[in-house]
Amino acid sequence: MEKGPEIGPRIIGEIFGIPITDTFISLQIISLIVLVLLFWFSYKPREELTTKENIVETLVEMFKRYITGFLPEDVADRHLAFFGTLFLFILISNWSGFIPGFTSPTSDINVTAGLAIGTILYIQYVAFKEKGIEYFKSFISPSILFLPINILEQITRPVSLALRLFGNISGEHIVLGIITILAPLIVPVPIMALNMFMGFIQAFIFTSLSAAYLAAALEE
Amino acid sequence: MIVWVIIVSIVTAGFSVALVGMNATKAQGNAAASAFESVARQPEAADQINRMLLFALAFIETIMIFTLSVALILLFANPLLGKIS
Numbered sequence: 001m002e003k004g005p006e007i008g009p010r011i012i013g014e015i016f017g018i019p020i021t022d023t024f025i026s027l028q029i030i031s032l033i034v035l036v037l038l039f040w041f042s043y044k045p046r047e048e049l050t051t052k053e054n055i056v057e058t059l060v061e062m063f064k065r066y067i068t069g070f071l072p073e074d075v076a077d078r079h080l081a082f083f084g085t086l087f088l089f090i091l092i093s094n095w096s097g098f099i100p101g102f103t104s105p106t107s108d109i110n111v112t113a114g115l116a117i118g119t120i121l122y123i124q125y126v127a128f129k130e131k132g133i134e135y136f137k138s139f140i141s142p143s144i145l146f147l148p149i150n151i152l153e154q155i156t157r158p159v160s161l162a163l164r165l166f167g168n169i170s171g172e173h174i175v176l177g178i179i180t181i182l183a184p185l186i187v188p189v190p191i192m193a194l195n196m197f198m199g200f201i202q203a204f205i206f207t208s209l210s211a212a213y214l215a216a217a218l219e220e
Numbered sequence: 221m222i223v224w225v226i227i228v229s230i231v232t233a234g235f236s237v238a239l240v241g242m243n244a245t246k247a248q249g250n251a252a253a254s255a256f257e258s259v260a261r262q263p264e265a266a267d268q269i270n271r272m273l274l275f276a277l278a279f280i281e282t283i284m285i286f287t288l289s290v291a292l293i294l295l296f297a298n299p300l301l302g303k304i305s
Contacts, residue, residue, distance in 0.1 A: 069271055160282050167285030170292075205278045212275070 009108045023108035030096055030105060034089050063087070070211040075130075075218065082122065087207040090115070094169055094199030098192065106202075107170040109162065116161035119210045120154070127217035135217070157213060161206060168202050222304055229298055233291035240287040244280055251276045 009021035041056045043049075049057070060080075067083055068076045090106060097104035105111045127135045139150045172195040179188050255273040259266045293299070 069267070163289060164278065164282050164285050167288050168281075171285070171288055174292075205274065208271070208274065209278065 009103070009110075021108070022103045023105045023111060026096060026102045027093075027105040027111060029102075030089070030093055034085070034092055037088070037092075038085075060084070066208070067211055070208065070215050071218075075214075076211075079126065079214065083207050083211055086115075086119065086210065087203055090165070090203040090206055091200060094203055095196065097169070097173060097199075098196070104169050104173065106165055107173050109166045109170075112162040112166040113158070115165070115206075116158035119161065120158045120213070123210065123214045123217050124154075126214060130218060138217075161209060165202055165206055168198060172198060222301065225298070225300055225304060229294040229300070233294040236287050237291050240284050244284045247280050248277055251280065 009023040011019045012022050012025075013020040041052075043053050043056075063084060064076065064080055067080060070076075071079070093104055093106045093111075096102045097107065106115075140147050141150070176188060176191055176195065179191055251273060255269050255276075259269055262269075
């Protein structure tokens with residue numbers, strides 16, 4: 001064994017003095033893939049649907065039914081695009097680690113932190129837009145003494161979201177790397193199948209937790 | 221001195237992951253077992269129980285992941301090594 005499994009993003013180049021990592025490049029490629037995929041999926045509503053459009057519609061309906069379990073019907077309708085894009089992006093990011101030469105962008109803590117902070121800011125914005133100044137009353141809801149605890153809760157949410165996604169995906173990669181060092185031939189295949197399932201579950205949990213946070217912000 | 225820091229870091233990382241794995245899997249098993257019991261008793265509430273179970277497992281998992289992050293920092297990016305040398 002010459003070298004253990006590497007963890008974290010690797011710097012592979014530099015543009016204008018800014019270091020470029022491999023996760024950065026795969027992040028851009030995956031964003032492009034998601035964009036192209038969504039354009040390919042989209043269609044104008046009409047009477048006769050092709051097979052592809054039927055499949056897409058079924059999947060979207062399933063996802064919408066799941067999101068409606070957390071949010072009221074009208075709110076879920078309005079923010080379905082956000083949660084759908086989030087889910088699709090995280091799912092493809094998690095699974096992209098299986099393509100040789102790619103590194104999962106979600107195994108870089110900067111990406112997951114960006115996703116989590118963006119999600120939480122979006123939730124705050126939506127809650128403020130829906131409820132106006134009333135929303136800030138929820139920070140001092142039982143009494144003014146609870147203000148620090150409520151603010152702390154808002155801060156720990158993105159931290160736990162980011163660390164959960166990063167830790168799961170990165171931990172899977174480390175386990176896979178160690179198994180590959182020990183037995184490189186057939187043995188990693190079941191572990192890879194398990195990782196594929198876990199990547200799906202993690203994308204699901206990220207999306208449903210943000211939906212639940214939005215529901216909590218709107219309810220208070 | 222630096223050898224001792226490395227030894228202690230490795231032992232701590234291993235033990236922390238082992239301990240949290242033991243207890244968190246026990247907790248997850250408990251949660252899953254009670255969820256299955258309630259689904260068997262009330263099959264019509266399966267959807268909601270499923271969703272709540274997913275949440276509970278995710279929150280238990282978070283503690284595990286926090287410990288894993290600490291262990292990874294100790295193993296791969298130990299800040300104490302820079303302070304001593």
